Amino acid sequence: MLVNGVWQENWQPVQAKDEDGRFIRQTSSFRNWITPDGAPGPTGSGGFKAEKGRYHLYVAYICPWASRALMVRELKGLQDVISVTVVNPRLTDQGWQFGGYPGVDEDALNGARYMHELYTLADPQISGRATVPVLWDKQTETIVNNESADIVRMLNSAFAGIVDQGPDLYPQDLAGEINVLNEYIYTDLNNSVYQAGFASSQEAYDEAYGKVFAALDELESRLNDGRAYLFGDRLTETDVRLFVTLVRFDAAYHGLFKCNRNTLRAMPNLHAYTRRILALEGVASTVNIDHIKAGYYSIKALNPTGIVPVGPSEI
């Protein structure tokens, strides 16, 4: 991680934890919003007007948070509006690296070797982790936002005047329910799989494992009535946020994170739901199982040998 703009060599991909060994996720530090006219969004400051070609997304295919943003870029038809760089899936002792693995990019935009260099470009005195996703402004050469929940929401509406957009992922009439379900899915599933994987006490692991499978059971029965998506016929941002965890479940969380009561495949509604979303135009291009396995299984603290499992090959 960075401390006052300097990368710490003894960086470990072990995350912060509380006194009972529970994993704690850090908060994102850049929270500005792209808006149609450049006015400030719900957080941060203004000056980031929606313009074609001005913004760039840095992602890792391994990362569910980055994949949310990448998926929304596809669903909203923003491929020609926002450019993308994919980092190497294997975390190094310098954090995320550009190049050096099939299907990844060099940083053609800024010529950085590591993601942390972009953070210090944006703020030479920054302290914190150099996470993906990063939404970069080519014009002012800074990070607009590094919080995927914000990025998902701004990409849903900011570019409406520039491209003919896909589905409204945050319709006003569902906003309240979306916020509530987002929170539940984040706490009990998106983040709980990490809490299980990075737990450093049996108690913390048991607690996280319990939350993961209670949430999966709950969501499996929500889909019992045959609905296509969480809120019925309409795909929303909540589906995006759930999908990115489900699509990684059998390949990474079941094995490496010890979430092994059952696979996703054994939950017929959720499995069919995952495949339904995967089949939507553009979505499959945002899912790379090889990167997901290579990335998660490169976390030395959890898998010291670095051996990557062969299966599963299918979602």
Ligand SMILES: N[C@@H](CCC(=O)N[C@@H](CS)C(=O)NCC(=O)O)C(=O)O
């Ligand atoms: N709040 C962030 C979390 C992003 C995040 O945790 N990304 C992970 C990869 S999945 C990362 O970059 N980790 C590197 C690190 O923590 O140093 C978001 O949702 O955008």
